[in-house]
Amino acid sequence: MKVLAINGSPHESGNTRHALNVVGKELTDSGIEFEVLHIGNKMIRGCAACSSCGKNRDEKCVLTGDDLNRWVQRAKEADGILLGSPVYFAGIPGTMKSFLDRLFYVSSSNGGLFRQKVGAALVALRRSGARQHLTP
Ligand SMILES: Cc1cc2nc3c(=O)[nH]c(=O)nc-3n(C[C@H](O)[C@H](O)[C@H](O)COP(=O)(O)O)c2cc1C
Numbered sequence: 001m002k003v004l005a006i007n008g009s010p011h012e013s014g015n016t017r018h019a020l021n022v023v024g025k026e027l028t029d030s031g032i033e034f035e036v037l038h039i040g041n042k043m044i045r046g047c048a049a050c051s052s053c054g055k056n057r058d059e060k061c062v063l064t065g066d067d068l069n070r071w072v073q074r075a076k077e078a079d080g081i082l083l084g085s086p087v088y089f090a091g092i093p094g095t096m097k098s099f100l101d102r103l104f105y106v107s108s109s110n111g112g113l114f115r116q117k118v119g120a121a122l123v124a125l126r127r128s129g130a131r132q133h134l135t136p
Pocket residue numbers: 009010011013014015016017086087088089090091124125126127128129
């Protein structure tokens with residue numbers, strides 16, 4: 001059993017990583033493998049909306065210049081995915097958004113690569129922006 005945690009902060013050892021480690025300790029104490037993937041300090045461009053991932057059906061994004069395709073496979077291999085992000089202006093940082101847009105598009109265009117996995121998310125913030133707004 002393995003959980004892959006995503007650190008969406010530019011800081012490798014900041015508050016987001018600290019919060020991930022708190023969860024990670026509980027998991028490892030329960031015999032679950034825990035790995036952190038730090039993407040928040042990477043140059044990750046946004047989705048080009050070319051839909052090639054759906055046309056090619058090869059579990060790949062055609063954009064080059066980052067390791068998105070390797071990260072897709074790491075997420076696919078994990079049993080659980082924990083998304084960790086700081087709050088930037090009541091949202092997630094642009095890098096994290098670019099990462100998630102492409103990760104999810106490749107997944108959903110290829111039959112749902114993360115189906116049946118356990119998912120969870122945490123955020124680190126200074127003041128406000130953690131509340132989830134649900135519309136009916
Ligand atoms: C550009 C920017 C925007 C931010 N916007 C918010 C915000 O809207 N609300 C908030 O509470 N904190 C905000 N913060 C503070 C961070 O969310 C907070 O310091 C967080 O703990 C940083 O996590 P890290 O140490 O993992 O990078 C912002 C920080 C930055 C750099």
